[in-house]
Structure formats: C-alpha cells, structure tokens
Amino acid sequence: MPNAQIPVLKQNRMKKRTSRKIAILLILLFIVLLAVLFFRSSLSRVSEIRFDGNVFSTREQLLNRSGLAIGDQYFGVSSSGISNKLREIQSIQQVTVDKQFPGVIAVHIKEYATVAYELQSDGSLRAILANGTSVGVGSSGIAVEKPILTKWKSDDPYKAKLCDALSRIPGEWTADISEIIPAPIPSFPDRIKMYTRSQFEVITTVSLLSSKISYLNQVLETEEPGLITMLEADSYVPFKQDTSEEPQEKDTTQ
Template identity: 30%
Template sequence: MSEKKKIVSIEDRIPKLKEARRKKANRRLIMYLSFFFLLILLIIYLQSPLSNVQEVKVSGTLHLKEEAVIKESGITTSDNFWKVNRQEVASTLKEHTEIKSVRVDKQFPATIMLHIEEEDRVGYVQKNGGFYPILSTGEQLTSYKTETPSGDAPILIGWKKQKYVEQMTKELQQLPESIAQLISEIHWKPTDQNPYKIHLYMNDGYEVIATIRNFSEKMQAYPSIVSQLDSSQKGVIHIDVGAYFEEYPSKKNEKEGNSEDE
C-alpha cells in the first residue's frame, strides 16, 4: 500500500511565511538601529573630551627631563587621541639635538607613549666655571651647563682651542665604551714639540700620557697593559711613543732623594 502524503493547504502556509518574514524584518531593523546608535555614540565620543589624550608617558631618557620631551613633542591633553600623528610627533622630536631616535605608540584608551633614544655623551668640557656635554655627533651643548657631570663620560680640562677639542671628540667617538668608561679626566698638555699631548687620569688609579692623534687606536692596548701589571703597582702608562709603564717613585726613594738634596 502506498503511503498517503500529507497535504498542507495554502491557507495554513501563509501565516507561517508572514511570521518568518516579520521576524527577519525585525532582526534587520534591530541591526540597523544598533548600528545607527553605535554611530551616534562614536560621533559623540569623538566630539567629547573623552577622546582627548589623557596622559603622555616618556621612556628611555637619561639626561633629558620627561617634562621637556613632552613639551617638545607638542602633545597636550586638549589633543584628540585619534588625531595625533605619530610620524609628525617623531619628526618633531628628532629635531632636538640630544635625541637620536623616537618611537611613538598609542595605548588605548587615551595614552601616548614616547620611546626615546638619546645621543651618547662622549665627554664634558670644563669652562666658564661649569661643564658642557659633548655628544657623539661632535656637537657641544653650549646652552646646557652643569655644575657636576654625571660621570658617564670623561671630563676635558684645560682645552683652550676648539680645534683640538673637535679632534679629541672624534677620537672619543671611536673609542670602545668599555675603555671610555675607565677615563676620569683628560687634560690638554701641549708642548712646543707636541701640541697634541694629553694627560689622562683613569678611574682605576693609573695615569696615561698620550697624544690626540690616533688616540682611539693606541688606547686599545690599555686593558692589555694593565692586565700585565701587579695590582699594587701604580704609575704612568705612556702610549704616545711606543708603550711602556713608569711606576711612581716609592716613598723610600723619595726620602733618599730628599736627603741627597740636603
């Protein structure tokens, strides 16, 4: 026997089709209304102080003050967070003499992060009763005066001619940081025969007599020379002509010398 097919009349189907269409239309209406209200809320947010920059943070600075960097960037809390142009801010900051590189990040909801890399300081020139930094670019910060250097670079004392300061700066730029950190002071000690003569005082207690010319190359031998000396020996290391060590006179020899003079 064949199965009987259930026949649904058109009158029964129409209400179900209408209900399905109504639900679909309602879902579409809800979607459109939600999108519309979200758009309205977005517009209100962008036009309100809620979308302004709330905080500017700075990282990576050693010598520069955070307040100065923020001021230099031009970003204020009245600026719209979304309208801050990261490339423009970075370009503005890189015009600063002491800033080597910048990365600007946006941290939702309203924080701007400035990642700074400063130019290294290779020395400090002592003059006019203060100390002026020399950057790795060779530029002296004549507008920046400090009473006490931070100890991150050697102090240049007695340098009266800019010509020799510039040459010394170039040599310091080429000197490995591990060796540069050992230098406390560099005194310019010109003679009639050698206007390039310099006298260094080292942080490990030694002195060094050298010349500006090829200083960075000859100073490479310093750690090797010191490693061959007894730790109790202190004196002057000569690297201007050849390389040799001259120990300080002992107190006994000094007394004998004084008695002979008498």
C-alpha cells in the same frame, strides 16, 4: 481586454528591497551618530602623556617640541610626527611612541650616551655626549668614571671624533682616564694627552685611541705609574727610575 494586474510576487520583492534600503540607511545613520558622540566624548581625547628615558630634556621641553597636549584628538596624534620632532633635540638618539587606547600617549626616549664631561671657564661641568653635543648636567649629576675634557675649543673637529671614539670603547676600559687635553703637533694634528686616576700620563691620538686602548689597560694593570706613548710605536717609561742605572725605555712595539 482584461485589466493588467501586477503579480503579487513582484510586489513583495519591491517591498523587501525598499525595507532593506531603509534598514541600511538607518544603520548608517546610527553609525554616524555613534561616531559623532564618540569624537565629542573624552574617550577620543588624549588624557595622559608619559615620557621616560629623558635625562637632559625636561618634560616641559619635550611637550613644547612635540606639540602634544592633554585634550588633543587621540586618533589625530601622529607617532612618526612626534618622533621626528623630538629627534631634532640634539641629545636624543631614538624615540618610540606607544599609543595606548583610551587616551594614553607613552613616549620612550633614548638619549646619546655620556662619554665625558667638559670643564667650563666658570668652573662648571657640561656633559659631552657620544655625538659630540654638549649639554648641561643639571640635577642628573655626573658619572665619576667618565673623563673630563679640558682646553678644547668648541669648533675643534677632533672633539666630536674623540667623543665618537670614546662611545665605541667599553666603559670599564676608560674608567681610569681622568682628563683628556688636546696636544696637536704638525705630524699628529689629532694628538691628545691623557691623565689617569692611577697617576699615568698617556700620549696618543684620537684616531689611534680605539685600537690602542687594550695596550693602555695592560700597562695600567701591570706597571708602576709612568709615561705611556701610543703613537706609531708603543712605549712605557716609569716616572720612578733607579738613579744608579741609566734610564731605560720599555719598547713594546708590536
């Protein structure tokens, strides 16, 4: 019986398969080597951290809260994780993290708007934000067109509601209000008294302020200084009245 021989074609196929496997293995090893070299190089590290939009929080505070540091693994930085950590700061409303390869982490911060300032017992001022948070003014200075809250207790539930109401009113409509004081009575527990830079005295409530502000500005623009009451009915009484006539109240109830 003649000796069995392996066909030449089959041998060639086996050699090609072996060569292909070796090539794939070499490529994989090369990729692994490149990955190791990359993650050991400076290109894989955070080289710059930028913050913008922060007024009431310092760079150091933001770095400590976020946990970011130069030299961190760039691909190990979680944008959502940083955002969640920074939004724990009461003055911060929104955070957007922009990762810019290679190595740059840009953090864009939106803080709650300042709606008023509060006079402290030592005479200093603190900024009151739209969410009711009180923060130190520091080097940011104050906006002179914002009202000052005086005689408010820190745990007064209407204080936060007032801040929310002020945040919903256009700034030009509250620019003339210089001071807001709580003045509750049994029938109106959220009653407030406001003083304006144009020498008006205003009585209203926190819950009515947003709906009454247009009437207030109408009176401020057209009348002499006086007492404006904006409760269930709106009224205006000028401070200076003609002594030869009986005092009359201008009732503008609508």
